[in-house]
Amino acid sequence: MLVAMRACAAILVMSGLLSLASRVSADTVKQPTCSEPAAKPRAAKAIADVDWCNFDYGGGKGSRLTAGRSSLHLYRKLGEPHDTIARTLRGVIYGDLDGDKKREAAIILQHTTRFASRDTPSSSTTVYIYTLVDGAPRLLGSIPAADPVSEVSFAKGVVTVRSGTPTTAARYRRDRAGDFNEIAPAP
Secondary structure, eight states: OHHHHHHHHHHHHHHTSOOSSOOOEEEEOOOOOOOOOOSSOOOOSSGGGSOGGGOBOSSSTTOBOBTTEEEEEEOSSTTSOOEEEEEEEEEEEEEOSSSSSOOEEEEEEEEEEEOTTOSSOEEEEEEEEEEEETTEEEEEEEEEEOSSEEEEEEETTEEEEEETTTTEEEEEEEOTTSOEEEEOOOO
8 A cells, every 4th residue: 555655656746747756847048039019018816917027127227128129329429339238038947936825926137338439338247136025026135146047946945057268156045144155055
């Protein structure tokens, strides 16, 4: 009888119907397919309902994405070379960060600045972690990352980000002040 119960439990675990341990989900980052914003956006019931392609990430001018992109052009004199600050949505990953059975979102944004006085643009990538509170996304914090970000995973309060060339992994835990701090690699 015990053997039969163990076999049934194994089948349920393999089929995903029963979880005996905290599930770690490492998801590969893929470029999202974005479109123009909906005329009348619907309210979010879950974090996956948020239209991250057409979202205002805060921070003033140039922070609202449309179809996954934004750009701010800074002219000294109209018609002359100018500086450009651009943001591009590189991916969205969902996972349960804190074990509350509600998913959080990791939003991967690339920031590129092109200066009229330089030939080479500067670029950085940031992973923003959001949760949903009363139907609205709330920023939990941000994590700097190398480019490209290839994978993000959530498990037991830890966000693991695989990024760069060659790929390296860094682990982050949120402290009481709300900041994500890098922690030692897993043994």
